[in-house]
Amino acid sequence: MYKPKTLNINNNAYVRTIWRLNSTAIGAVKDTEEEEFRVLDILKKKQRQERKTMKRADVQPDRADRMAPDQNWGNVWPGPRSFHPSSVPLPIRQGYALKGAAPPGKKANAELMKIPNFLHLTPPVIKSQCEALKQFCTEWPKLLNSNEAIEKHYPVEIITSDYCHGSPSIRNPLARIVTLRVKLSSLELDKHARDKFLRLIEYRYDEETDLVTITADRCPMRKQNLDYANYLLTACYHESWAFEEWERDKTEEDMEYYDWDKNASKRSLVQWYYRFQGKDLPEDVDYVGYDISEIPNGEQYKMAVNNLFNEGEKDETLLEYTKAVRKLFGLPDLDVES
Template identity: 70%
Template sequence: MIMALFTRSYKPGVLFNTNLLWRSNSTLETLQKGEDEEEFRVLDILKKKDKHQRRVARPMKVPADRAEKMPTDQNWGNVWPGPRSFHPSSVPLPIRQGYVPKGQVPPGKKANAELMKIPNFLHLTPPVIKMQCEAIKKFCTEWPKMLNSEQAIEQHYPVEVITSDYCHASPTIRNPLARIVTLRVKLSSLELDKHAKDKFLRLVGDRYDKETDLVTFTADRCPMRKQNLDYVNYLLTATFHESWAVEDWEKQKSEEDMEYYNWDNNKSKRNLIDWYLKVKNEDRLLTDDEYKSFDVSEIPHAIEYKETVSDLFNVGENKETLSRYDTVVRKLLGLPEKKC
């Protein structure tokens, strides 16, 4: 059995070149001299796995954690000098935080994402704060010796400004609530006359608390705290100066046009003075100027009677004002108290 194999080799400029190779494997003829014998490769379907030498696991020397090598008398301000995320190897404390399953302890500080979420104050330890205070002490001034009480502070610094700072975990350090500014001042410290005080109270409305005598302005419409602070200062300044302004039509107002009941300009004061003069057996007629300038403080319970009658007209008739009026009139006339 003869097998023939044709091979083609292509060269530039030549169509093709055919070489005929003869192979005889059935007659076992001797190959020509000088020609290498080509070995027939056997297909090995089931290959045998090569034996590899097993690797021997060698123990690795892991250095001890930094937290375990820290000395107890170290300067903590050098280890944690400023605000930063939590790092377990730098804190030699057994800190735990996170969800606690039933019957288990909280997660430790290693690989604890909860400790990295929240801000920490490890850089503000008492020794570090003391050191920082000593460093900035040279830039501070001595506290005034005369401001040794709350009354003295309120007298010299009547305006109080309240702001809030927030520390939270978020992509930005700014909190929208930090822009809110509150300004408080006592009405008595503004030194307003009767007309200006009445006008001031009408301008501020419900911002005045009668029990504490405080006027409160709150601003949050501006995006920055400094802008809101300027705005509340403007509100206080504008309201104060506007309360002192007297319009031309205000000078023409009569007692019937007043928005409130003024006891000193009404007939109730004249009736009280006339009654008091008759009790003292003084039969004399007073002019309008004498009625206005008459000091009712010398009449027993007259000041209390004045305040009660004013509240009765300004506040209105209710159970409290009527009860007070009944009690004061009995004191003024010397009558016994009402029995319940």
């Protein structure tokens, strides 16, 4: 049977022939392309571009100039905020003023934005806020209609201070200080407790106003200082009522003040009164517990001697002592020229 001969592709001669044909065809294409030269345009003509026309928007007038005089200011400035010139229809000025010139206005003024303002606390706004808070408040007691009644029922007074300042922190260190004031007469103290209480508080008592003032500032928070001031008052009050055993051994020379009932002046007055009445002095008489109300003008004499020794020799104490002695002896009053 006849079989056709197959072509051997791997023949080297045949491969070289195909490569030459392909290379000739590619070269012919390149020659055809290189024959066409492009024109060199040195002076390029600028293409005309249409200019964009900017449409300017109509500038609205400032908001401050368009505000109505009868507007509700609480709606414009309802709460605390930084100063905004377009929201305030007022000619506000702030800053350093040059010689012969007015201070800078409110436009682009950084000084007005540095400090806090109270533009939200106008009288009408405060009134409206108070009216809104009335429903949560109780009626003021009718019996507290005077300062005397308030001091009687609420003797303790607490004084604090709030500060508003420009600072990175909203807290002011001076706001932690708490001052407690109370009248000494409102405290239930006997003679011994009163003297001990005054010695515990030292300089915090004012004799002219009868006020005891305790200031607390050692704690970082106001509430802590308030608790500490209440603690100091409570501790001093209860400590003044404590009676130590060593206090029984105190003699007349150990007393911090002059006690007329325990001194020789009362004993001398009682002895003089019995001699003046022509009576015999009882042997078992108690000079300390003797009631001097039986002696005419005895109470006035007692007060005069106490004031003379405790307050010192002054024109007032000496004059009071002179009047008390003359009345005790039945002498006429001394005429003193004013």
